[in-house]
Amino acid sequence: MPKQVDHRERREAIARALWRVVEQHGVAHLTMREVAQEAGISLGQLQHYFTSREAMLSFAMDFAAEQTSLRVDQGLQELGDQPHPRDVLRVMLTEMLPLHADARATSRMSAAYVLEALHDSTVHARAREGITQGRALVEQLVRQAMADGYIQPDRDPVTETNLLLALTGFTTLIELDVIEPQDVLTAVDEYLDRLFTTSVPPRPAPAATEQST
Amino acid sequence: MPKQVDHRERREAIARALWRVVEQHGVAHLTMREVAQEAGISLGQLQHYFTSREAMLSFAMDFAAEQTSLRVDQGLQELGDQPHPRDVLRVMLTEMLPLHADARATSRMSAAYVLEALHDSTVHARAREGITQGRALVEQLVRQAMADGYIQPDRDPVTETNLLLALTGFTTLIELDVIEPQDVLTAVDEYLDRLFTTSVPPRPAPAATEQST
Numbered sequence: 115m116p117k118q119v120d121h122r123e124r125r126e127a128i129a130r131a132l133w134r135v136v137e138q139h140g141v142a143h144l145t146m147r148e149v150a151q152e153a154g155i156s157l158g159q160l161q162h163y164f165t166s167r168e169a170m171l172s173f174a175m176d177f178a179a180e181q182t183s184l185r186v187d188q189g190l191q192e193l194g195d196q197p198h199p200r201d202v203l204r205v206m207l208t209e210m211l212p213l214h215a216d217a218r219a220t221s222r223m224s225a226a227y228v229l230e231a232l233h234d235s236t237v238h239a240r241a242r243e244g245i246t247q248g249r250a251l252v253e254q255l256v257r258q259a260m261a262d263g264y265i266q267p268d269r270d271p272v273t274e275t276n277l278l279l280a281l282t283g284f285t286t287l288i289e290l291d292v293i294e295p296q297d298v299l300t301a302v303d304e305y306l307d308r309l310f311t312t313s314v315p316p317r318p319a320p321a322a323t324e325q326s327t
Numbered sequence: 328m329p330k331q332v333d334h335r336e337r338r339e340a341i342a343r344a345l346w347r348v349v350e351q352h353g354v355a356h357l358t359m360r361e362v363a364q365e366a367g368i369s370l371g372q373l374q375h376y377f378t379s380r381e382a383m384l385s386f387a388m389d390f391a392a393e394q395t396s397l398r399v400d401q402g403l404q405e406l407g408d409q410p411h412p413r414d415v416l417r418v419m420l421t422e423m424l425p426l427h428a429d430a431r432a433t434s435r436m437s438a439a440y441v442l443e444a445l446h447d448s449t450v451h452a453r454a455r456e457g458i459t460q461g462r463a464l465v466e467q468l469v470r471q472a473m474a475d476g477y478i479q480p481d482r483d484p485v486t487e488t489n490l491l492l493a494l495t496g497f498t499t500l501i502e503l504d505v506i507e508p509q510d511v512l513t514a515v516d517e518y519l520d521r522l523f524t525t526s527v528p529p530r531p532a533p534a535a536t537e538q539s540t
Contacts, residue, residue, distance in 0.1 A: 292455060
């Protein structure tokens with residue numbers, strides 16, 4: 115196995131160890147020593163892969179975002195060749211929520227990172243960039259769905275995008291057992307059903323020329 | 328001044344100092360020593376008011392929730408005698424979001440507490456209780472608004488309540504400067520306008536007998 119791949123794998127294993135520490139004990143007392151212990155390596159070995167707590171957290175967060183993307187991609191593949199934009203948004207939204215073990219690990223990592231961002235400008239910039247990219251992707255989907263007639267044309271794509279992103283607020287309500295996962299899915303489905311209720315039926319196969327520019 | 332009041336005032340001053348520490352440095356390294364320093368008292372004096380970090384955090388969180396309630400009450404008073412339920416929900420929702428300095432302090436305290444709750448069952452129980460009570464209040468408002476004809480009768484009050492609460496997800500998007508405060512207010516207003524669009528005009532003054540039981 116090439117050294118580069120091995121290096122990457124070790125970093126990912128450390129990131130997963132960090133997630134476990136965050137999931138079990140929070141980010142409050144997170145130290146490189148604690149992560150090294152959880153990963154079953156020495157502090158010196160850990161420092162070979164990450165020179166600082168910040169670099170380690172940063173990688174663990176990027177890796178969490180990457181793993182969430184992979185789960186979304188997998189969910190999208192299961193939708194088949196020409197998925198309905200409603201179903202695409204549903205996969206994106208539900209994989210952001212802590213509705214199963216993998217999503218819970220990445221969601222908690224993300225929440226910890228956001229809190230870290232509030233008093234660390236480097237983390238803030240990285241977190242902002244990541245979420246802004248995700249937001250742009252959702253806005254693109256919303257605009258395309260509008261152009262294709264799936265969403266009423268009088269809706270404002272910016273506002274619709276912002277409201278969809280705000281629904282990640284279910285995270286706290288799930289984590290604190292205020293709302294059952296099933297009720298969250300019911301609410302998400304109801305919300306998407308309403309967004310995709312058009313007064314005219316959607317065109318079956320939108321022509322390329324009719325798509326938004 | 329009675330000793331009881333003085334004791335309460337000292338605890339509130341300490342809680343505000345704790346908020347400042349959380350706002351500036353996060354909950355990550357929060358220690359009683361650090362809070363004592365911020366409050367300008369000795370660690371021994373702090374320990375006279377709070378016997379543990381957990382007790383101190385707990386009080387600071389309750390006090391944050393209380394201050395948020397006070398801001399909501401003040402906002403409701405400004406609405407006059409018979410406020411429209413849409414405006415009541417708008418005040419409740421926007422005062423939860425970090426849209427001004429006071430709300431930011433309590434919102435960050437709340438976010439830190441939620442993260443703490445993920446690995447502390449006592450904090451989890453308290454946080455869950457607080458949010459569950461808030462949720463019940465919103466559901467009561469939604470049910471009353473439905474009974475009074477302000478919200479379409481085919482809506483499910485549980486789902487509508489859950490969706491309203493999920494909109495607190497704007498918090499992260501505001502904190503990370505992903506969405507401008509003005510765009511958040513636009514989205515919240517659009518959401519509430521849609522919720523309160525009834526096919527029949529609302530009855531001007533609902534009779535007591537017609538209200539939900």
